[in-house]
Amino acid sequence: MTADPVAIARELVRCRSVTPEEGGALAYLQGVLIEAGFAVHRMTFAEPGTAPIENLYARIGTEKPNLVFAGHTDVVPPGDEAAWRHPPFGSEIAGGRLYGRGAVDMKGGIACFVAAAADYLAANGGKPKRGSISLLITGDEESVAVNGTVKLLQWAAERGESFDHCILGEPSNVQTLGDTIKAGRRGSLNGTLIVTGRQGHVAYPDRADNPIRGLVTLIAALQAPLDDGSAQFAPSNLEFTSIDVGNPTVNLIPGEARARFNIRYNDHHSQTALKMLLERRAHAAAAGRVHYAFDWQPSNADVFVTKPGPFTDLASAAIAEVTGRKPKLSTTGGTSDARFIKDYCPVLEFGLVGQTMHSVDECTPVADLVTLTAVYRRIIEKYFG
Numbered sequence: 001m002t003a004d005p006v007a008i009a010r011e012l013v014r015c016r017s018v019t020p021e022e023g024g025a026l027a028y029l030q031g032v033l034i035e036a037g038f039a040v041h042r043m044t045f046a047e048p049g050t051a052p053i054e055n056l057y058a059r060i061g062t063e064k065p066n067l068v069f070a071g072h073t074d075v076v077p078p079g080d081e082a083a084w085r086h087p088p089f090g091s092e093i094a095g096g097r098l099y100g101r102g103a104v105d106m107k108g109g110i111a112c113f114v115a116a117a118a119d120y121l122a123a124n125g126g127k128p129k130r131g132s133i134s135l136l137i138t139g140d141e142e143s144v145a146v147n148g149t150v151k152l153l154q155w156a157a158e159r160g161e162s163f164d165h166c167i168l169g170e171p172s173n174v175q176t177l178g179d180t181i182k183a184g185r186r187g188s189l190n191g192t193l194i195v196t197g198r199q200g201h202v203a204y205p206d207r208a209d210n211p212i213r214g215l216v217t218l219i220a221a222l223q224a225p226l227d228d229g230s231a232q233f234a235p236s237n238l239e240f241t242s243i244d245v246g247n248p249t250v251n252l253i254p255g256e257a258r259a260r261f262n263i264r265y266n267d268h269h270s271q272t273a274l275k276m277l278l279e280r281r282a283h284a285a286a287a288g289r290v291h292y293a294f295d296w297q298p299s300n301a302d303v304f305v306t307k308p309g310p311f312t313d314l315a316s317a318a319i320a321e322v323t324g325r326k327p328k329l330s331t332t333g334g335t336s337d338a339r340f341i342k343d344y345c346p347v348l349e350f351g352l353v354g355q356t357m358h359s360v361d362e363c364t365p366v367a368d369l370v371t372l373t374a375v376y377r378r379i380i381e382k383y384f385g
């Protein structure tokens, strides 16, 4: 039973584990993992101002290398449940697809890895041939990601756990299972540009200083290209998302104008260097005439990249053997918990096909669950030789 990915995925999808709720998902996983021979730890992490979150760490074996699978059982809210043709926590199978919130992102991926590991262990007398297999499962990925993987990794490090390679089971594939491995993610940084002037009557602009003129000048300067891309990344991009003056009056020059922006940046930059670059550009464009300041939001989404090498080769080969496709190494898309794991060991992301993630009637072909399990099984086999 523990080696059936479809049965495990269906049980997980039935759990209402919308962040920060555990919803029974980790409790269920704990049972399955114990049955497969893992030692399982459950811990709750908390911090003032955030909801406490349950997490799970499981390991079988004590030796190196330790191959770790990472994932999250929390899901985004279903939205209007009446809009779903198949109820979001009903876990229905129809037309060869498993429907439900988290089927793709990423309870399905977790189910496949657990089934693959259980099958591998059963074929080897109940333990790994050598080394260890671990799982880092959090309930805090879809929200602020404060009481999840970051603290789970710290907790594990304090216990003396070390990881050699990590597979994060996020839905990495674009169209078909086997088309894409994510081997890096861009960083993300949010900021606000604030220009101050002097309020006044619109008919007497000489007595005022309109901050909108200065803001437009600085926006133009900041939108210049940041780089030409790198070996594994597209060019970095700064995108203004809002320009705010909040002026309800037609005859008033406002005293302040603001613009918010987000930057998705590649491995040419660090957050610090990027901030300095933009401060320099603003300084030059302002030419001493525009009064401005940047307000940077704290960001825990730094860029990361896993360089092509033996680990990505091993995963690519396993994927090709099972699916007949040669996966592309990609760094597109939003951030993921890989940004935290990369500080501990090389990490790549491979999971289901992401098309329906976070949408109404999220679903995965049942056949993909079977195939992904076979891929993970092959990776484990190759990894431990």
Ligand SMILES: [Zn+2]
Binding pocket: 072, 105, 106, 141, 170, 171
């Ligand atoms: Zn996810």
